[in-house]
Amino acid sequence: MSRSFVPRRSVLRGALGAGALAAAAGPLAACAPGSSGSEPRKLTGTPSASAKGEITIWNRSGDLFKVFDAAIDAFRKAYPDVKVNHQAVDIDAKLANTLISGTDLPDGSFWDDAKIGGQVEHLYDLTDLIAPYRDKTSAYKLSVNTVGGRIYGVPWDLDPGLLWYREDLLEDAGVDPAGLKTYDDLLAAARSLREKNPKARPLHMEKDPFLGQLWLEMLAGQQGTSLADADGQVRLDSKEYRNILNWVRDAVDDDLVTHTEYLKQADLAALENGQQALVPWAVWWSFAPQQLLKKGKGKWRAAPLPAWTPGGARSGAMGGSSFIIPAKAKNPELAWLLYEFLCFKEPGYSAVYGPSEVYPGGLTTSVPSYGPARRPDKPLFEPVAALGGQDLWKVAVDAADTIPSAAPIPAWWAKSVDYLGNNLQRLIEGKMAPDDVIDDSTKKIQRNLVDRA
Amino acid sequence: MTSGTLTPPRKERAAPDAPRPTRSRRKPFLAPYLFVAPFYIVFAAFGLYPLVFALQLSFTDWKGAGRANFIGLENYTYLLTSEEFWSSLGNSAVMWLLIVPLQIVGGLAAAVLLANARLRLRGMFRVAFIAPFVTPLVAMAQVWIVAFDTDYGLVNHLFNLVGLPDIDWLQSTVWAKPTLALLFLWKTTGFAIIILLAGLQAVPGDVYEAADLDGASRKRQFWSLTLPLVRRSIAFLVVVQTLAVFQMFAEPFVVTQGGPYGSTTTGGLYLYNHILASDLGTGAANSFLLVLLVFALSLLSVRLLRSRDE
Numbered sequence: 001m002s003r004s005f006v007p008r009r010s011v012l013r014g015a016l017g018a019g020a021l022a023a024a025a026g027p028l029a030a031c032a033p034g035s036s037g038s039e040p041r042k043l044t045g046t047p048s049a050s051a052k053g054e055i056t057i058w059n060r061s062g063d064l065f066k067v068f069d070a071a072i073d074a075f076r077k078a079y080p081d082v083k084v085n086h087q088a089v090d091i092d093a094k095l096a097n098t099l100i101s102g103t104d105l106p107d108g109s110f111w112d113d114a115k116i117g118g119q120v121e122h123l124y125d126l127t128d129l130i131a132p133y134r135d136k137t138s139a140y141k142l143s144v145n146t147v148g149g150r151i152y153g154v155p156w157d158l159d160p161g162l163l164w165y166r167e168d169l170l171e172d173a174g175v176d177p178a179g180l181k182t183y184d185d186l187l188a189a190a191r192s193l194r195e196k197n198p199k200a201r202p203l204h205m206e207k208d209p210f211l212g213q214l215w216l217e218m219l220a221g222q223q224g225t226s227l228a229d230a231d232g233q234v235r236l237d238s239k240e241y242r243n244i245l246n247w248v249r250d251a252v253d254d255d256l257v258t259h260t261e262y263l264k265q266a267d268l269a270a271l272e273n274g275q276q277a278l279v280p281w282a283v284w285w286s287f288a289p290q291q292l293l294k295k296g297k298g299k300w301r302a303a304p305l306p307a308w309t310p311g312g313a314r315s316g317a318m319g320g321s322s323f324i325i326p327a328k329a330k331n332p333e334l335a336w337l338l339y340e341f342l343c344f345k346e347p348g349y350s351a352v353y354g355p356s357e358v359y360p361g362g363l364t365t366s367v368p369s370y371g372p373a374r375r376p377d378k379p380l381f382e383p384v385a386a387l388g389g390q391d392l393w394k395v396a397v398d399a400a401d402t403i404p405s406a407a408p409i410p411a412w413w414a415k416s417v418d419y420l421g422n423n424l425q426r427l428i429e430g431k432m433a434p435d436d437v438i439d440d441s442t443k444k445i446q447r448n449l450v451d452r453a
Numbered sequence: 454m455t456s457g458t459l460t461p462p463r464k465e466r467a468a469p470d471a472p473r474p475t476r477s478r479r480k481p482f483l484a485p486y487l488f489v490a491p492f493y494i495v496f497a498a499f500g501l502y503p504l505v506f507a508l509q510l511s512f513t514d515w516k517g518a519g520r521a522n523f524i525g526l527e528n529y530t531y532l533l534t535s536e537e538f539w540s541s542l543g544n545s546a547v548m549w550l551l552i553v554p555l556q557i558v559g560g561l562a563a564a565v566l567l568a569n570a571r572l573r574l575r576g577m578f579r580v581a582f583i584a585p586f587v588t589p590l591v592a593m594a595q596v597w598i599v600a601f602d603t604d605y606g607l608v609n610h611l612f613n614l615v616g617l618p619d620i621d622w623l624q625s626t627v628w629a630k631p632t633l634a635l636l637f638l639w640k641t642t643g644f645a646i647i648i649l650l651a652g653l654q655a656v657p658g659d660v661y662e663a664a665d666l667d668g669a670s671r672k673r674q675f676w677s678l679t680l681p682l683v684r685r686s687i688a689f690l691v692v693v694q695t696l697a698v699f700q701m702f703a704e705p706f707v708v709t710q711g712g713p714y715g716s717t718t719t720g721g722l723y724l725y726n727h728i729l730a731s732d733l734g735t736g737a738a739n740s741f742l743l744v745l746l747v748f749a750l751s752l753l754s755v756r757l758l759r760s761r762d763e
Contacts, residue, residue, distance in 0.1 A: 096731070118731075209712065266604040266605075415730050418726075422715070452735070
């Protein structure tokens with residue numbers, strides 16, 4: 001049998017050729033990462049009522065998707081020639097990559113405020129379209145959607161922080177909830193509760209680093225500051241953050257804290273058995289008494305947060321979302337038409353927040369960002385039976401009105417949890433001092449995130 | 454190995470009246486290239502190209518969008534001076550110490566037992582050891598989360614039954630690594646047993662018969678025969694598991710997300726975090742540093758093996 005041999009030298013030559021080919025392909029590939037920076041596109045024209053066409057809108061799955069589905073039905077009735085493909089998508093996993101790649105984009109999507117600032121070059125500039133509604137929209141929501149003076153998200157939900165408390169336990173301890181006007185009052189109330197029940201650790205402090213940092217930002221936002229300023233520079237080293245961290249340390253030193261993860265089993269147990277009675281948290285905590293707490297159902301109430309200084313703001317925002325329109329959307333005008341309907345038109349926002357098949361009493365986990373939709377005398381959702389029939393709407397919208405404006409949330413915010421979020425946990429565990437939290441977090445955020453942004 | 458005589462192929466001269474070779478016979482060298490071309494094309498597209506691309510990316514500040522600016526060695530110097538980078542390698546090293554020695558010793562003991570033909574229910578034991586290896590990791594990671602929950606987990610419940618206190622398995626910097634290491638051991642020891650069992654079964658029986666005739670005890674036979682003869686299998690396992698431990702990702706990603714305080718952020722998870730933050734340049738640099746480290750460790754293992762052979 002005869003065999004033909006390929007000489008060793010030829011093989012090497014071939015391999016080198018292949019290597020050279022690949023090396024040559026490299027620079028070509030390097031052109032793939034956007035060889036030129038794209039300028040944000042402006043959306044200025046509004047379509048008429050006789051608008052026609054088809055749009056794809058992304059939303060999160062779950063109950064909220066069903067609520068929006070019903071609201072989009074109301075839009076279809078108002079604009080029968082616009083076909084809306086409402087899709088449930090894992091937005092956190094998919095949207096950023098889709099915006100970057102520019103393929104299979106939706107015409108619009110729901111998105112966390114914290115993520116918008118980092119992707120503005122892939123989004124439509126909506127400043128001109130929002131202009132007629134600007135004065136009546138929450139200053140906080142506008143500020144977190146503004147980058148370089150331009151607005152890139154249509155402000156949707158506003159999530160005011162409230163003080164959730166067990167009315168029965170406060171009454172037993174002789175604490176008047178109306179008297180909880182400052183954070184010092186809150187500490188005093190916690191001490192009274194513990195005097196009444198030595199096992200009580202009345203104040204909730206969050207064990208999950210991400211939620212803990214979100215909570216910290218709510219308390220900072222209440223004082224008109226945030227982790228980064230408008231230029232994206234860290235401003236943790238401030239009187240406002242020291243106020244919060246010193247207050248946390250005092251609560252920990254006095255053994256007033258239940259340190260658990262948000263609505264996990266240990267947290268629920270401490271809420272049910274009376275160990276926890278004071279939870280400063282966003283309006284979306286209303287979900288707990290309505291769906292998770294059994295023994296405590298009907299005993300919890302909501303009040304505005306205490307102020308950091310007498311007469312100061314009684315709330316800060318904790319989380320929140322907006323709508324964005326990708327710069328490469330096929331029908332951006334129609335997407336805007338939908339968002340305008342949902343956010344700024346009465347039939348739209350009523351369909352979302354009002355009673356629905358999913359939430360018969362209405363959606364109580366946030367309030368609208370748009371002022372006229374947030375009137376105390378025109379509640380969109382009903383009093384909550386699980387809160388003893390309390391008019392949560394009034395408490396929430398009154399608190400929302402006091403939230404100061406902030407700065408855009410930097411693209412690196414979520415990553416800063418590795419530093420600030422973790423150090424906050426160390427503080428709550430008594431392993432770090434407030435000044436060390438500030439110094440260490442500032443240094444690491446600056447080096448690892450700001451300098452490399 | 455059987456021995457025999459190897460006769461070099463005899464060169465036969467072409468008969469003078471043989472027919473002249475046709476054009477295709479004169480130039481047969483194209484055919485082999487055509488046959489191997491599919492492999493090289495696929496390798497170039499999905500192996501070499503991404504590798505070269507990633508290497509190039511590691512010298513840029515590309516964030517997944519916009520222009521990729523050349524920044525020289527900045528990503529490498531950033532990583533090499535980063536506390537978190539070294540901490541992630543340290544976490545992986547501790548994991549290695551918790552996993553690999555225990556797995557080799559335990560796996561070898563189990564393999565020796567399973568290789569014993571007199572063992573009852575041998576088939577059942579084999580299935581029991583292999584089952585975790587074929588169980589989806591994410592499903593088992595969820596079981597781990599529930600079983601090791603501080604307040605409601607089965608493990609602490611059992612501890613309480615015998616009078617031991619609760620342990621923060623997944624939320625303390627002391628216990629999180631051993632708890633994850635246990636998951637890794639549970640998941641991959643079946644694989645180690647397969648490899649070691651194959652190594653043991655390749656040892657000829659007459660070696661042990663000869664040792665028996667010489668009066669060697671079982672213990673002596675294990676240390677002087679079994680262990681040296683499965684040394685190659687052990688070395689293979691050390692290399693493979695070293696690679697796996699330093700690239701470990703799914704276990705910390707699902708169970709602890711790298712916490713508490715980064716104490717379970719392994720080399721693989723730290724690399725992923727850069728990608729997640731769209732810091733692709735740093736991610737690429739990190740991957741090459743990991744490749745170098747793993748390559749060095751593998752080389753060390755291979756060298757140790759070779760020196761023993763010689």
